[in-house]
Amino acid sequence: MAEFHDPTVVQQPIPFADLTPLEHRVLTRIFDSEETGSGLLLHAALGPRENIAVPIEEVRAALAVSVSVPGRLALFLSQRLPDASVTDGVVAFDLSGLSWTVVLQDVVRRSPSLPYVTAVTAFTCTAMRPDGFGGMAVLITADVIRGVSTNDILETWLADGTVGREHRLPHLVEDELRAEVRAVIEADETLTRLAPEMVSDADIHAACRAVAANRDFGQEHGAAGFRAALAAIRVAERRLVGS
Numbered sequence: 001m002a003e004f005h006d007p008t009v010v011q012q013p014i015p016f017a018d019l020t021p022l023e024h025r026v027l028t029r030i031f032d033s034e035e036t037g038s039g040l041l042l043h044a045a046l047g048p049r050e051n052i053a054v055p056i057e058e059v060r061a062a063l064a065v066s067v068s069v070p071g072r073l074a075l076f077l078s079q080r081l082p083d084a085s086v087t088d089g090v091v092a093f094d095l096s097g098l099s100w101t102v103v104l105q106d107v108v109r110r111s112p113s114l115p116y117v118t119a120v121t122a123f124t125c126t127a128m129r130p131d132g133f134g135g136m137a138v139l140i141t142a143d144v145i146r147g148v149s150t151n152d153i154l155e156t157w158l159a160d161g162t163v164g165r166e167h168r169l170p171h172l173v174e175d176e177l178r179a180e181v182r183a184v185i186e187a188d189e190t191l192t193r194l195a196p197e198m199v200s201d202a203d204i205h206a207a208c209r210a211v212a213a214n215r216d217f218g219q220e221h222g223a224a225g226f227r228a229a230l231a232a233i234r235v236a237e238r239r240l241v242g243s
Contacts, residue, residue, distance in 0.1 A: 002125050002126055002127035002129055002132065003125065003126045004123070004124070004125050004132060005045075005046045005047055005123075005124045005125070005126075006046075006047035006048075006121050006122065006123055006124070007043075007044060007045050007046060007047060007121065007122050007124065008031075008043065008044050008047060008048055008119055008120070008121040008122075009042075009043045009119065009120055010031070010041070010042040010043065010104070010117060010118075010119045011117075011118045011119060011120065012039075012114065012116075012117050012118065013036055013038035013039030013040060013041055014027070014039045014040045014041075014042065014104070014107060014114070014117070015038070015039040015040075015111065015113060015114060016035075016039055016040060018039075018107050018110060018111040018113075018114060019040065019107060020062070020065070020066035020069050020071060020073075020074070021061070021062040021065055021066055022059075022062040022063055022066035022073055022074055022077065023066070023071065023073055023103055023106075023107065024040070024062075025054055025058060025059070025062050026052065026054070026073060026077075026095075026103065027040070027042060027100065027103060027104075028040070028042075029049065029052040029053070029054060030042075030044070030048050030049050030050075030052060030095065030100050030103075031043055031044045031048060031049075031100070032044055032045065047121075048100050049095075050094060050095050050096045051092065051093070051094055051095070052092070052093055052095060053090050053091065053092045053093075054090065054091055054093070055089055055090055055091075056086050056089055056090065056091045057089070059077065059081065059091055060081075063077065063078055063081070069110070070106065070109070070110060071103075071106040071107075071110070072098065072102055072103070072106055073098065073102075073103050073106065076095075076097070076098045077093065080093060099145075101119075101138060101140055101145045101147075102145070104117050104140050105117075105140050105141075105142070105145055108140060108141060108142050109142045115141070115142075116139060116140060116141045117139075117140040118137070118138065118139055118140070119137075119138040119140070120135065120136070120137055120138075121135060121136040121137075121138070122134075122135050123135055123136070123149075123150075134149060134150040134151055135149065135150050136148065136149040136150070176225060177204050177207075177208065177225060177228055177229055177232065178196075178199075178204065180225050180226065180228070180229040181196050181199050181204070181229045181232055181233060182196040183229075184226070184229045184230065184233065185233065191233070192233050192237060194233060194236055194237060194240070198236055198240065199232050199233055199235075199236040200236065200239075203232045203233075203235040203236040203239065204228075204232045206232075206235050207228050207229075207231035207232035207234075207235050208228050208231075208232075
């Protein structure tokens with residue numbers, strides 16, 4: 001069975017002084033962590049965890065000193081603590097209703113030295129599935145949480161007409177353009193000194209892309225092909241003169 005993972009790295013160390021005791025305890029369970037002189041480094045090899053377990057007495061003590069500090073985590077956990085499952089002195093929380101990005105945004109809002117936090121995520125899969133790979137970049141500021149995935153980028157490219165504008169003509173014309181080049185050269189012996197065979201596939205491809213980028217898509221396919229044939233001949237002439 002395919003397993004999906006989303007390894008994530010928070011790129012900035014989070015200053016210890018900017019974290020409440022509750023945020024420290026929870027973030028170090030959502031993520032793996034390392035402590036450095038600059039602060040807390042957060043990362044998760046398989047992805048941030050949504051279900052965490054914390055000793056109940058640690059939660060109560062951390063809540064007591066954190067509840068007066070502005071932040072959404074303390075309110076979220078204090079509302080759920082009475083109904084939370086406690087086993088052997090350890091309480092389990094489902095954090096799916098409060099993203100780690102929200103917790104970090106509260107830290108940024110209070111921090112005098114941390115204007116933003118960025119994080120990068122890779123989407124991976126144990127099977128080579130077309131929907132199993134990609135990535136995401138996240139920007140967290142005091143005002144916004146913004147994320148862009150590789151799928152978002154591809155959808156933007158597809159929506160803005162890039163595919164039609166840059167590739168429609170090459171797909172329609174390149175296979176036919178070799179014959180068009182020959183016909184144009186044979187029809188007008190004053191057009192060029194080149195033999196049709198001297199116009200390469202690379203010349204044809206470059207000409208198609210140039211015509212596609214500049215043409216009016218209302219023009220007829222045949223007219224576009226004729227223009228592309230002429231352009232391919234000129235590309236070949238410039239190439240051969242410069243060689």
